[in-house]
Amino acid sequence: MAGRPALWRGLLLLLSLGGSSAPASLLRRLREHIQQFQESSGLSLTLGPGAGALPKQGWLGQPLDPFNTSDRRSFLQRYWVNDQHWASQHGPVFLHLGGESRLGSGSVMRGHPAALAPAWGALVIGLEHRFYGLSIPAGGLDVAQLGFLSSRHALADVASARLALARLFNVSTSSPWICFGGSYAGSLAAWARLKFPHLIFASVASSAPVRAVLDFSEYNEVVSRSLTSTAVGGSPECLAAASAAFAEVERRLRAGPGARAALRAELGACSSLGRTEDQAELLGALQALVGGVVQYDAQAGVPLSVRRLCGLLLEGRSNGSRSAPYLGLRRAVQVVLHSLGQRCLSFSRAETVAQLKVTAPHVSSVGERQWLYQTCTEFGFYVTCEDPRCPFSQLPALPSQLELCERVFGLSASSIARAVAQTNSYYGGQTPGATQVLFTNGDTDPWHVLSVTRASGPSESALLIPGASHCMDMAPKRPSDSPSLRLGRQSIFQQLQAWLGPAKGSQESPVSSGG
Ligand SMILES: *[C@@H]1O[C@H](CO)[C@@H](O)[C@H](O)[C@H]1NC(C)=O
Ligand SMILES: *[C@@H]1O[C@H](CO)[C@@H](O)[C@H](O)[C@H]1NC(C)=O
Ligand SMILES: *[C@@H]1O[C@H](CO)[C@@H](O)[C@H](O)[C@H]1NC(C)=O
Numbered sequence: 001m002a003g004r005p006a007l008w009r010g011l012l013l014l015l016s017l018g019g020s021s022a023p024a025s026l027l028r029r030l031r032e033h034i035q036q037f038q039e040s041s042g043l044s045l046t047l048g049p050g051a052g053a054l055p056k057q058g059w060l061g062q063p064l065d066p067f068n069t070s071d072r073r074s075f076l077q078r079y080w081v082n083d084q085h086w087a088s089q090h091g092p093v094f095l096h097l098g099g100e101s102r103l104g105s106g107s108v109m110r111g112h113p114a115a116l117a118p119a120w121g122a123l124v125i126g127l128e129h130r131f132y133g134l135s136i137p138a139g140g141l142d143v144a145q146l147g148f149l150s151s152r153h154a155l156a157d158v159a160s161a162r163l164a165l166a167r168l169f170n171v172s173t174s175s176p177w178i179c180f181g182g183s184y185a186g187s188l189a190a191w192a193r194l195k196f197p198h199l200i201f202a203s204v205a206s207s208a209p210v211r212a213v214l215d216f217s218e219y220n221e222v223v224s225r226s227l228t229s230t231a232v233g234g235s236p237e238c239l240a241a242a243s244a245a246f247a248e249v250e251r252r253l254r255a256g257p258g259a260r261a262a263l264r265a266e267l268g269a270c271s272s273l274g275r276t277e278d279q280a281e282l283l284g285a286l287q288a289l290v291g292g293v294v295q296y297d298a299q300a301g302v303p304l305s306v307r308r309l310c311g312l313l314l315e316g317r318s319n320g321s322r323s324a325p326y327l328g329l330r331r332a333v334q335v336v337l338h339s340l341g342q343r344c345l346s347f348s349r350a351e352t353v354a355q356l357k358v359t360a361p362h363v364s365s366v367g368e369r370q371w372l373y374q375t376c377t378e379f380g381f382y383v384t385c386e387d388p389r390c391p392f393s394q395l396p397a398l399p400s401q402l403e404l405c406e407r408v409f410g411l412s413a414s415s416i417a418r419a420v421a422q423t424n425s426y427y428g429g430q431t432p433g434a435t436q437v438l439f440t441n442g443d444t445d446p447w448h449v450l451s452v453t454r455a456s457g458p459s460e461s462a463l464l465i466p467g468a469s470h471c472m473d474m475a476p477k478r479p480s481d482s483p484s485l486r487l488g489r490q491s492i493f494q495q496l497q498a499w500l501g502p503a504k505g506s507q508e509s510p511v512s513s514g515g
Pocket of ligand 1: 070
């Protein structure tokens, strides 16, 4: 997810940062990597001739507990403002919501909604999610504090920020506010319109998994399908090779200490793979790698595309070597390790748990602990592969993923199941019944199955973009964008025209608006 959601908790990949061993899931690392890549290229573009000043960063005082007015504690929530296109105080405001990781100035400079702002003279504001990035309340991340972390708290922040920022920037009361967000933040964008229609005029929810689910086995169904999709460089042979590679890793794990030692060296593991729980950690990480390649296929800054991964997996095929797919997977691990600047990977379950228990905010810079908490108390989203038809490893199974909630937060499996059900009844799952929300998804993206992909009536529209990956419509446009992605962006533009009226400069569109 917004991007991402490494919503993607169950598949933990521990990455050793130059000996310090700060853990993070591979998917979250990947997304951070992509975000940094896109932001750095974004800033260099905006510093070109004629570019306005860098966006202003500000802080809003927000109540820690918005549901208890007797509680006077507060925290500072970070935001960015880009007023470079803002034509009049009666113009629209595009509010870009942050999700389960830090937000940056890029949120108001590149991609959606910044690329759409010139056409309507919109003010663009980015709002970081509470408990992520630098918007972490004093007192850190202990369990009592995390009681103030939920999507409902985040939505209360959106409502109060919307009112406070309108006053601060003297935005006219007639200005329409439109929320944008990707992945979990896309769900927030949809829910902000659903719960606060008097404050939020409309929302564009990109790759938003609005249905919570405990056992997210459908994730790997889409990964399998995408690996066979010729549109993104996959094939049935590629899926078979991926499956064979996992079978080979499992065979080597079972083949005794000598084979495991060799495997450890070949996959760049930081420590031994003797314990069963560490083996499950390794298998989970490898699945996260393949899932991550699919989820972020063809995005700027990704180390591997589906096409390249399939190329590696099928490379040794012609000389008939049985371990060719395994060698390809091994090569893929090395490519990802290299691009993330890692020397080795930690697959120690004990280390995962220990790191997730750390309550000092700086250690979890990608929000690992906070997001685990949200999956344990709201969403589930645990990716599994226990169905016999699933082509990867059956480990780690659901119980071991749920056990993490118990070991880190003392939350039982049954409480997680109840929380997931409650989330769906509170927001309405895939039939939220909101009006003026556009749901966009890519059909390569494993998360689209939890989103809204078919319009339900004229006021809740949906766009499913063929061959697109997670939140791809929000990313800055690139020459390599597929025709279907361009068409998808045109549809989003047309939806905004339907809501806001004709764009300025008539033919102006995201395809021609620079950035
Ligand atoms: C509301 O906040 C007050 C002041 O911090 C506290 O004493 C009270 O217990 C809180 N009420 C609830 C329902 O949490
Ligand atoms: C805010 O806008 C109103 C007009 O809507 C104007 O009269 C007023 O001076 C503005 N205030 C500031 C501080 O810009
Ligand atoms: C098979 O091909 C791969 C890739 O071209 C090569 O690295 C490997 O050494 C070959 N193996 C044999 C047994 O020829």
